Amino acid sequence: CVETTTCPQASCNELVTEVEMEASLKSGATPSTQARTDKLLQKYSTYQLRSFVESNRLTRWCPGKGCEFVACASSQACLETIQDRTTQCHSCTTAFCVVCGEEPHAPCACKDVTRWKDKCRNESETANWILANTKSCPKCVSRIEKNQGCNHMTCGRCKHEFCWICMGDWNNHGANTGGYYKCNKFDSKTGGGVEDQSEAARAKRELDRYLHYYKRYHAHDEAEKFARKQLQETEARMVILQESSSNSKWADVEFLKAANEQLVECRHVLKYTYVYAYYFGASPSMQKERFEYHQEMLERFTETLSELSEKPVAAMDRTEVVNTTRVVDRFMRNILKYVEEGMEEA
Ligand SMILES: [Zn+2]
Ligand SMILES: [Zn+2]
Ligand SMILES: [Zn+2]
Ligand SMILES: [Zn+2]
Ligand SMILES: [Zn+2]
Known part of the structure; x- marks a missing residue:
């Protein structure tokens, strides 16, 4: 149950902060500030995606060179065994461990x-x-x-x-x-x-x-x-x-x-x-x-x-x-x- 996608938030409906941010920024916007607001929003959503992926134990950026995909496990139980942690990116085919980011390493534990x-x-x-x-x-x-x-x-x-x-x-x-x-x-x-x-x-x-x-x-x-x-x-x-x-x-x-x-x-x-x-x-x-x-x-x-x-x-x-x-x-x-x-x- 590990998937690679471009947006790990697609499966998450509790994450409303981005929408709230957009609403609050747009409420005070005039045509002259519109471009700046859009840029800010884009920056914010990239930043948010980054911090979401990096702080979430169930997700990891694909280590493939220049790859923008994210591996996403649906629950902690999906990462229990060392073999379960291994995934292959749909986009660049790099295989890696979702927990430590190294190449697949069964039967060895991540810390070792x-x-x-x-x-x-x-x-x-x-x-x-x-x-x-x-x-x-x-x-x-x-x-x-x-x-x-x-x-x-x-x-x-x-x-x-x-x-x-x-x-x-x-x-x-x-x-x-x-x-x-x-x-x-x-x-x-x-x-x-x-x-x-x-x-x-x-x-x-x-x-x-x-x-x-x-x-x-x-x-x-x-x-x-x-x-x-x-x-x-x-x-x-x-x-x-x-x-x-x-x-x-x-x-x-x-x-x-x-x-x-x-x-x-x-x-x-x-x-x-x-x-x-x-x-x-x-x-x-x-x-x-x-x-x-x-x-x-x-x-x-x-x-x-x-x-x-x-x-x-x-x-x-x-x-x-x-x-x-x-x-x-x-x-x-x-x-x-x-x-x-x-x-x-x-
Ligand atoms: Zn990849
Ligand atoms: Zn010889
Ligand atoms: Zn031989
Ligand atoms: Zn020998
Ligand atoms: Zn590992």
């Missing part, structure tokens, strides 16, 4: 998004240094350029397969390979353990923990951008795919677009699952373990879908892509539902 963005600004120097220094093959140390969305990397020189995020062996990753190692989990034992209680050791551990989540947040952000770019090129690929088979209809190639849209959505959700996990805290709990399980499944299958959708058209397996899209969608809904229902298993 704000804290996270502040933290990232403060730590940007360290993070940039780390990100800039992890761009070579972990085996042969030759430089690696990433020009794909999926995080499964193969070194062009030594053919070593590894994970772009943790630089670990790919054998322990992916939906099909399995493995005990969990790329999404932060292991507090790496780098010294918790015995050292000195101030410096504690600060180092806290930084390591932040960087663990930041790296993954950043990687999914990059992958989302890649998927958006790929989505723009999808139509051209669909045409090629349709023409490659003589009796293929447009409906037969639409799975490619669906897969790509799914990828954009999942990368976006994955990105915010790492902000969520960061603020969930370091201490182990059953809920945390379950959350990380949901996250891991979504991540693994998203990487698989990423890889499948990037294949050349000739090597495309429709059934496999369709099935993986469905599986990924289910995992995405699962994790959002799990958080929304207070992390209690249904």
Whole structure:
């Protein structure tokens, strides 16, 4: 029940101040003051609209560049869950959170998004240094350029397969390979353990923990951008795919677009699952373990879908892509539902 309109007052019949103002101004007007009165009125109504939108918790200006539309929730109940708060502007198609004005951020709470963005600004120097220094093959140390969305990397020189995020062996990753190692989990034992209680050791551990989540947040952000770019090129690929088979209809190639849209959505959700996990805290709990399980499944299958959708058209397996899209969608809904229902298993 969140709408975007040009005038949030349309639905509000208690707001009579503007009409009263007009009447009082016009009562003393002469032809010579008419132009001034009109100007004043116009100014007043713009001002009033602004202050109405800015002071009302149920409304927010669309953050789209130069957009004059307003998002309007009909009641507080409409903004209860994080997913309900998300809206898309009818005019400029910008998607945003009505409560905080940021881009959609489920499953993460508004206050955590704000804290996270502040933290990232403060730590940007360290993070940039780390990100800039992890761009070579972990085996042969030759430089690696990433020009794909999926995080499964193969070194062009030594053919070593590894994970772009943790630089670990790919054998322990992916939906099909399995493995005990969990790329999404932060292991507090790496780098010294918790015995050292000195101030410096504690600060180092806290930084390591932040960087663990930041790296993954950043990687999914990059992958989302890649998927958006790929989505723009999808139509051209669909045409090629349709023409490659003589009796293929447009409906037969639409799975490619669906897969790509799914990828954009999942990368976006994955990105915010790492902000969520960061603020969930370091201490182990059953809920945390379950959350990380949901996250891991979504991540693994998203990487698989990423890889499948990037294949050349000739090597495309429709059934496999369709099935993986469905599986990924289910995992995405699962994790959002799990958080929304207070992390209690249904
Ligand atoms: Zn807009
Ligand atoms: Zn928000
Ligand atoms: Zn290599
Ligand atoms: Zn990894
Ligand atoms: Zn790949």
